[in-house]
Amino acid sequence: MITSHVHRDRWISVAVFLTLAAIWQVLSMVYTAEAQPGEPMIAGWQVLFTNTFLAMSDYWQGGFGVPAVADGAARSYPAAFLAVASHSIDTIGRLAIGLAVGGAAGLLFGLAVSWSRWTRRLFDWPLQFLRTLPLLAMVPLFQLWFGTYFLGEVLFVAYGIGVIVFAGTVNAVRNVPQIYIDNARSLGASRWTLCRTIVLPAIFPAMRSTILLSLGAGWSAVLGAEYLGAQSGLGYIIVYAQQFAYLDRMFFIALLFIVYTSISYWAIGRLSARWLAWAPPSQRR
Amino acid sequence: MTLVAPDVLTRPSPSLLSRARILLAILDPLRLAGVVLFVLVWQVLTLGLPAIILPTPRGVVERLVADFWSAPALSYYGVEEANLYGNLIYTAENVAIAVVIGSVIGILAGLLSARFGIIRAIIDPVMMTAGTVPILVAAPFLLIWFGVGRASAVCLVIFYVIVILYLFAQRAATNLDPVYEESARTLGATPAGIVRDILIPATVPEILGGLRIALAGAWGLEAIAELLGSQSGVGKVLEVLAGATDPQGIMATLLMLGLAAIVVDAVAAFAVARTAKWSAASR
Numbered sequence: 118m119i120t121s122h123v124h125r126d127r128w129i130s131v132a133v134f135l136t137l138a139a140i141w142q143v144l145s146m147v148y149t150a151e152a153q154p155g156e157p158m159i160a161g162w163q164v165l166f167t168n169t170f171l172a173m174s175d176y177w178q179g180g181f182g183v184p185a186v187a188d189g190a191a192r193s194y195p196a197a198f199l200a201v202a203s204h205s206i207d208t209i210g211r212l213a214i215g216l217a218v219g220g221a222a223g224l225l226f227g228l229a230v231s232w233s234r235w236t237r238r239l240f241d242w243p244l245q246f247l248r249t250l251p252l253l254a255m256v257p258l259f260q261l262w263f264g265t266y267f268l269g270e271v272l273f274v275a276y277g278i279g280v281i282v283f284a285g286t287v288n289a290v291r292n293v294p295q296i297y298i299d300n301a302r303s304l305g306a307s308r309w310t311l312c313r314t315i316v317l318p319a320i321f322p323a324m325r326s327t328i329l330l331s332l333g334a335g336w337s338a339v340l341g342a343e344y345l346g347a348q349s350g351l352g353y354i355i356v357y358a359q360q361f362a363y364l365d366r367m368f369f370i371a372l373l374f375i376v377y378t379s380i381s382y383w384a385i386g387r388l389s390a391r392w393l394a395w396a397p398p399s400q401r402r
Numbered sequence: 403m404t405l406v407a408p409d410v411l412t413r414p415s416p417s418l419l420s421r422a423r424i425l426l427a428i429l430d431p432l433r434l435a436g437v438v439l440f441v442l443v444w445q446v447l448t449l450g451l452p453a454i455i456l457p458t459p460r461g462v463v464e465r466l467v468a469d470f471w472s473a474p475a476l477s478y479y480g481v482e483e484a485n486l487y488g489n490l491i492y493t494a495e496n497v498a499i500a501v502v503i504g505s506v507i508g509i510l511a512g513l514l515s516a517r518f519g520i521i522r523a524i525i526d527p528v529m530m531t532a533g534t535v536p537i538l539v540a541a542p543f544l545l546i547w548f549g550v551g552r553a554s555a556v557c558l559v560i561f562y563v564i565v566i567l568y569l570f571a572q573r574a575a576t577n578l579d580p581v582y583e584e585s586a587r588t589l590g591a592t593p594a595g596i597v598r599d600i601l602i603p604a605t606v607p608e609i610l611g612g613l614r615i616a617l618a619g620a621w622g623l624e625a626i627a628e629l630l631g632s633q634s635g636v637g638k639v640l641e642v643l644a645g646a647t648d649p650q651g652i653m654a655t656l657l658m659l660g661l662a663a664i665v666v667d668a669v670a671a672f673a674v675a676r677t678a679k680w681s682a683a684s685r
Contacts, residue, residue, distance in 0.1 A: 122519070129520070130527035137528070238432040243440035249660045249667075251622025253538070254629060254637065257644030258652055262455060333534065340538040341626075352538070359542045371539045378534040 138162070160365035165372075169365040173197040176204060176354055205373065208350040211267075212339045215274025220331065223279040227286025228312065237287060248284055252277045252334060253341045260346055270342035277338035278331045285327030289320035322396045325389045332385055336378055457650035466654040479642040482634040486658055493628065493636045494662070497620045500556045504563025505613055511564070512571025513605070525568070533565040537623055538630075545631045555627035555635070562623055563616045570612025574605035607678035614670050621663045 145161035160169060174196035181199060230240045256273065263269025293316055301315050343352025351370050358366035441459050448458045457465075469476075470486045477484035483492065511529075515522035537558060544554040582600050591599065628637025636659050643651040 126519075126523040126526075129523035133524055133527050235432065238430060239436040239439065241430075242433045242437050246660055246664070249618070249621075249663045250656055251625050251659065253626040254622060254640055254656060254659065257640060258649065258656075260644070261647060261649055261652075333536075336534075337536045337538060340536050344538055355539065355542060359546075362546060364543070364546060367542055371535070371543070374539050375531055375535060378536070379531065382534055 156363055156365065160368055164365055165369055169369045170194070170197050172363070172366055173200045173354075173369070176200040176357075178203075201373070204349055204351050204354055205377070208339055208343065208352065209377070211270050211274060211342065211350065212335050214271050215339065216278055216331070216335050218271065219275035219278030219335075220282050220328075222275065223282025223331075224286055226279075227283045228290070228316070230283075231287055231290035231316075232308075237291065240287075244284060244287065247280055252280075252338060256341045256344065259342070264346075270339070270347055273342045274335055274338040277334045281331040281334055282327060285324060285330070286320065289323040289327070290316055292323060293319045322393055325393065328385060328389060329382065332381060333378075336374075336381070454647070454649065457653060461650055462653045462657060465650050466658055469651070469654060470658070476639060476642065479646065481638055481642055486636075486639065486655065489634055489636050489639050490658060490662060492634045493621070493624050493659075494666075496552060496556050496635070497559065497617070497624050500559035500624070501563055501613070501617055501620055503556075504560040505567045505616065507560075508564040508567030509571045509609055512568040512573075512609075513575050513601070515568070516572045516575030522572070529565055529568050532561065533569075537562065537626065541627055541630050544627075550631040550633065552632075555624060555632060555637075558627045559620050559623050563620060566616040566619070567609065567612050570615075571605065571609050574608035574612075575601065577608075578604045607674075610674040610678055614667065614674060617670055618663060618667055621659060621666075625659060 141159070142161050145159040145164075148159055172192065174192045174194075177196040177200035230236050230244075255276075259269055259273040259276070263272055297315050297319060298311060301311050306314070339350075340352040340355075343350040344356055347353050351373065355367055355370050358364075358370070444456075444459050448456050453461070466486070472485050474484055481489070483489050511521075511525055515525050540561065541554075541558055544557050548554040548557060578601070582604065583596055586596050586600055624635070625637040625640065628635035629641045630637075632638045636655060639655050640652060643655065
C-alpha cells in the first residue's frame, strides 16, 4: 500500500517537473520580448542547450589545450564544459571549506558555551542578536574587513554556517534529558567522558535539522560572497550575466544551482539518516 | 463537559509579586552581563584596530541615534528618504505585505496538501525545489522581470514565506492525531464543522510558530532584496554605505535592523501566546 503510494508520488513529481518545463517552453514561444537584441527574456530549451551553453565558453580562462574566447578562439563546447566545471569547482570548494571551518568552530564554541548553565545564560543574548542579523546584509562588512580574496569569501561562509551550528548546538545540549547526565555523573563520569559519551551522541539527532539548515545558509552565503567581488565561481557568472541582461545565462546557472543544491540536500539527508540508524525514529527530526 | 482543568478557572490572576518575578526572569542579570561582556570585547578589539575597520560600540550607537531622524548625507547618494526611520518604515511595510500574502497562500496550500494526497504529490516537489534555490539566484530574475522597485522585493519575500508556511501548515495537519477527526465524524460533525472545531484549533498554534520564523527571516531577505536593487529601504542604505566605505554607518544600520526584528518578534511572540492560549506549545 505504502510502496505503491511512493511509486505513484514519484511519477507525479516527474510529471510535475515535465509540465513546468513544458510551460516554460510555451511561455518562451508566446512571450518573445527581448531584454536586448538576440537575448530573449524567456529562453526556450532549444536556446539554453545550444547558444547559452556555448556562451559559457566566454568564462573559460584557457588551458588543457582549449584556448579562451578572450584570446580570439571561437566558442566551443569543450571550452563551455570546462568553464562550467571550473567555476562550479570554485564555488563548491568555497562552500566545502566554509562548511568544514564553520561547522567545526560552531560545534566547538557551542559545546564550550554549554559547559554550564551559567555560561549558557551569559552568551544567550549576544547569540540571539547575532542570529537576528541578516547574514547576506553583512556581505559589505566582510568585504570591507577581508577584501575580495579567497580568505574573506571562506570566512563569510564559515561565519554564516558557524552561527547556525553554534545556536543549534546550544539548543540541542539544553534539550539533552537531565537524567542521562545525572546517571553518568553518579556513576563517576568526568566532564570530558560525559561530553564524549553522553552529550555528543545525544545531540546528534537534533543536529540533523541544524545541518540541513546550515547547508542552505551555506549555499546562500557562498553566492553572497561571490556576488560582491569574487573573480570566479557561479555567482561571478550570474553577476556578469545580469549586468548585460543575459537572462538565458542566468537561467542556465540557476538550473545548475537547483541541481547542485538538490544533490547536496539529498546526500546530506542520506548520510545523516545512515549515521542516525541507531536513534529511535521519534528523535530523528 | 469541558476540557479546561478546574484549577485554571479558579486560579487567581497573577499578583504583583509574581509579575515582578517574571520581569526579573526576563531581565536576567547574567544575560545582561553577557551583553555587557560582548560590548566590552568589542571595545577592546577597537583599541587595536583602526576605526575604518571596526568602529567603537559607542560611535555606532551615537551614529544610529543621530541618523535615525535625519541623515542628510544619504540624500547625496540618491536615497529617497534621508533618514533611517523612513527607510525602516519602507522595509517594514514590504515585510508586512509579503508575510500576509505569502502566509495566506502557504497555509492554504499546506493544509490542502495534508488532506489530499494528490495535491501533496503535485505541490511537494515544487516547494522542495523552490525551497533550495538560494535567494541570490532568484533575485536577479525578479529584478529584470518586475523592475527595480517594491514589487520585486516583495515577490522574493512572498516566495520564501510561502515555502516556510507550507511546510509548517502541512506538518501541523499531518501530525494531528486522526482520532480527533474520527470521533467528531462519529458524533455527526459536518466537514465544515470539522475544519472549524478541530483542524483550525489544532493547527493554529504550530502555524503561528512558523509565522514567527518566517517573519524573523523576512527582514533579512527584504534587506538583501533592497540591497540588490531598490530606491529606498534599509537594504538601499546598506548598499550606499558600503559603496562609501562607512563601516560605522553599516553597523548602525544593521543594529537598527536587528533591534527592529527583535521588537517585532517579541510582539509576535506575545500575540501568538495570546491567540493560541489553549495550546500547550505556546506556553
